[in-house]
Amino acid sequence: MKSKTEIDVIILSFAQNEELKLITQHCINSLMASEDQEIIKFNVVVMESQQEMKPFQYKNTTTIYPEEAFGYHRYMNIGVDITSSKYVCLCNNDLHFHPGWATEILKSFHKYYDLSSASPFCSFHHPKMGFEQDNGIYPGYRSRYEVAGWCLFLKRDIFRLTGKLDENYQFWCADNDYANTLAALKLRHALISSSIVDHLDSCTLDQQAEEAAIAASEFFYLEKKWNHRKMAGWTCV
Known part of the structure; x- marks a missing residue:
């Protein structure tokens, strides 16, 4: 009997009210x-x-209540550390997964052996960015284009090369840093247009406007870290 493929899915949530x-x-x-x-x-x-x-557990999950102060990468790193499957998916909580989305990404990993990381296609967002659904894969490192930071599907092995996600990012620019790290290490990433996961327009963030106060310092850190390096596709803005 063929064994199951296991995928560790780490979802960040801040359920301040029943709607969230x-x-x-x-x-x-x-x-x-x-x-x-x-x-x-x-x-x-x-x-x-x-x-x-706490101690509420979402159905079909292990729900963790970290004692550490919030940081997008910090919390993702905790999730990565307590899981062990070959594949890891890092997710926002405001997503809708369509049937077969993971199968399509796995097909691409099997077809393109050097593909290390992928994002699924959002039927709301990506057509506005010039991408066509069910039109193959789109390699690249541009944030909000090929790199959809709200859903990153990757081979766990890449952490041996990248190290942990940079915890200097509390929220903003985390996806830019991830993309630049892959590009710097020549780890191939692509948008998989046959894998559909819709991003419901940052429902949580819209109700947390105070997060905008930290944006300036994180953009400054991103520029300080990457702007002196010259490479096509850099996503510092």
Whole structure:
């Protein structure tokens, strides 16, 4: 019997109210319904920032309430450290997974042996950026183009080369730094246009306007880290 493919899915959540809690649960529900669980097993870890919910566990997940102060990369690193599958998917909570999305990415990994990282196609966002659905793969490192920071699917092995995600980013610019790191190390990334995961327009962030206060310092750090390096496709802005 062919063994299941296991994928560790790490989802960040900040369920400050019932509406945001439902957004996270919808994300999980659509994920679990998206693939045949006899073929693909999702090991779902939710990093929940709303400490008052503890010890609540979202259905079909291990829900963690970190004691550390929030940081997008910090929380993702915790999730990576407590999981062990060959494949890892780093996710926002405001996503809707369409049937077969993971299968399509796995097909691309098997077809293109040097592909280390991928993002699925958002049917709301990517057509506006000039991409066509079901039109093959689009290699590249541009944030919000080929690199959809709200959903990054990667081979765990790349962390042996990249090290942990840079925890200097609390929220903003995390995807830019990820993209630049892959480009610097020549680790190939692509947008998979047959894998559909819709991003529901930052539902959580819209209700957390205070996050904007930290943006300036994170853009400054990104520029300081990368602008002296010259490479096509750099995503410092």
